[in-house]
Amino acid sequence: MTQPPTNDPDGRLFDDVYAQFRGKDPTRVPWANARPHPLFASWLYSETARDLNIGGQRALVIGSGLGDDANALAALGWEVTAFDYSPHAIEWARQRFPDARVDWQVADLFALPGSWRRAFDLVVEVHTIQALPVTRRQETIGAITDTVAVYGSLVVVAVTRDVRDPLRGRPWPLTTLEVTSIERHGVVETDRVIESPRGPGQPGRVRAVFHRNA
Numbered sequence: 001m002t003q004p005p006t007n008d009p010d011g012r013l014f015d016d017v018y019a020q021f022r023g024k025d026p027t028r029v030p031w032a033n034a035r036p037h038p039l040f041a042s043w044l045y046s047e048t049a050r051d052l053n054i055g056g057q058r059a060l061v062i063g064s065g066l067g068d069d070a071n072a073l074a075a076l077g078w079e080v081t082a083f084d085y086s087p088h089a090i091e092w093a094r095q096r097f098p099d100a101r102v103d104w105q106v107a108d109l110f111a112l113p114g115s116w117r118r119a120f121d122l123v124v125e126v127h128t129i130q131a132l133p134v135t136r137r138q139e140t141i142g143a144i145t146d147t148v149a150v151y152g153s154l155v156v157v158a159v160t161r162d163v164r165d166p167l168r169g170r171p172w173p174l175t176t177l178e179v180t181s182i183e184r185h186g187v188v189e190t191d192r193v194i195e196s197p198r199g200p201g202q203p204g205r206v207r208a209v210f211h212r213n214a
Helices: 009-021 038-044 047-052 068-075 087-096 134-145 176-185
Strands: 058-062 079-084 102-106 120-126 148-160 188-195 204-211
Touching (some): 038 047, 038 068, 038 148, 038 188, 038 204, 058 068, 068 079, 068 087, 068 102, 079 087, 087 102, 120 134, 134 176, 176 188
Parallel strands (some): 058 120, 079 102, 120 148
Antiparallel strands (some): 148 204
16 A cells, blocks of 8 residues: 655545545545535536547546546546545545546645646546645645646536635635635636535535636
8 A cells, every 4th residue: 555645644634534434335434425526527517528528638636535536537538647645545446446547646736746737638626625724725726726737627616605604624615705716826717606505504515617728
């Protein structure tokens, strides 16, 4: 088993959870659904996404977890690289999708290979920004957007909160302004879908799509 890429306490926390449940029902991992995220899937199977996949397009899945989003991309012909800080998550993903044409990698978001800079036509980020400390939010967003190629797209899925709501603990949901702030990092928002809370005490969700023009 490969060791975590760095000694990051947040990353090791997630790796410990994957190690605890590895080989069991994937849905026992608190944040795993054992399927592509519905908000991402509704975009992936849309005409907009199909128009982007013209053949030989490279996609990167950030914090790929158990691999469902990466597998869905690969099944549609994208050339997929998927990484997670957790070696247990990556090994589990390989076992779940042994035939998937995915380059599974163990990597630290804050120390990615230089060859990944602005290298991907599509970057997919589902629930990673909210999982890392608020004090590193803009650093996290910057590391993600830095992988988007010129004329490439970024899809972000996140839990949302009202700016008046207190932050209680992980995950730390994003406000509308924080989603908009992604544009500070050289990408332009082209689409946003907001999913209202399903009931009292339930979070809202957002899917935002960005494009790098230069």
